[in-house]
Amino acid sequence: MASLLVRAPAALRSGIQKMSLRAASTDFKTLKVHKPAPFVYNVELNRPDKRNAMNGAMWDEIPRCFTEISQDPDCRVVVLSGAGAMFTAGLDLAEQAAVLMSFNDESDPSRKFVKLRDIVARYQFTFTAIEKCPKPVIAAVHSACIGAGTSLITACDIRYCSEDAWFSIKEVNVGICADVGVLQRIHRVVGNGSVINEWALTGRKFDSKEALREGLVSRVLKDRDELMKASLDMAKLIASQSPVAVQGTKVNLAYSRSHSVDESLDYQAIWNACNLQTEDLTTAAAAIISKDPEPPVFSKL
Known part of the structure; x- marks a missing residue:
């Protein structure tokens, strides 16, 4: 923003x-x-x-x-x-x-x-x-x-x-x-x-x-x-996907278009150092393990 x-x-x-x-x-x-x-x-x-x-x-x-x-x-x-x-x-x-x-x-x-x-x-x-x-x-x-x-x-x-x-x-x-x-x-x-x-x-x-x-x-x-x-x-x-993952993906795709690979990798590492702490990771993993046919429900971001 x-x-x-x-x-x-x-x-x-x-x-x-x-x-x-x-x-x-x-x-x-x-x-x-x-x-x-x-x-x-x-x-x-x-x-x-x-x-x-x-x-x-x-x-x-x-x-x-x-x-x-x-x-x-x-x-x-x-x-x-x-x-x-x-x-x-x-x-x-x-x-x-x-x-x-x-x-x-x-x-x-x-x-x-x-x-x-x-x-x-x-x-x-x-x-x-x-x-x-x-x-x-x-x-x-x-x-x-x-x-x-x-x-x-x-x-x-x-x-x-x-x-x-x-x-x-x-x-x-x-x-x-x-x-x-x-x-x-x-x-x-x-x-x-x-x-x-x-x-x-x-x-x-x-x-x-x-x-x-x-x-x-x-x-x-x-x-x-x-x-x-x-x-x-x-x-x-x-x-239906994790909003944390989707928005992070869009931001990093956009960043990579105007930066080098090394700069983009550094940016992604910092980004994920924060976002890997999200509850969405646990929610998505639990849905995969349980093989639930319904998509997981993620909290609003």
Whole structure:
């Protein structure tokens, strides 16, 4: 949690520190949050009339939501989906054009630079909050996932999609360089640097089959209903595990992506020197020894 607050832009930190500890769908204008299974939350992008385009409110509400979830002992796993006809059309271009136009009255290039940098940093933190959330996040993508949407899903831990899903790193087609995370994270997701460059330099569409083949997603389901069922089944399976072990695993996987093997091993040793003392180890071992068909019950974390 501390790392989230430290990395958040200053304007956002005060809002995070004051918010409540329970996610509720009524708290947000652009997101819908509900609990489809014990310890599983579904966070839904909820601007279906705008194809879930990411406006200013959504850029603010996503990090608020996921920071709140980070602190919520009733949540162990998140399924992230989109309401309506598509997952997301990406950046709300009409609103963003108005934001950029508002800087035209600023004559000093340095002051204009500071304002634009702060906006980009705030948008970047939106998806970093998903990556830093200790609860695993499963992206469930149906239909289109465009531009900033592709940045969003690369910050998630597991990515599923429906057969009709398609993707695009669209920014180059509208004259900008993608700047909210996809260029920085996708190399850790997709192993083929040539195809990454092709996607990013052309903005071309690629379908679910190509996304699966290149490793952007790990499963393709027939339709949206099967997609949500598979995502929920995976979330329930993860939620049935020790929350100490699951959250520790996510944190250490994330740490290892930006550190050497030796540094990561040292970090893991310190982490487990604490977490091997957990009661969950005894609970899990007892369930294995007893061969109980029911999964063990772990305390909230």
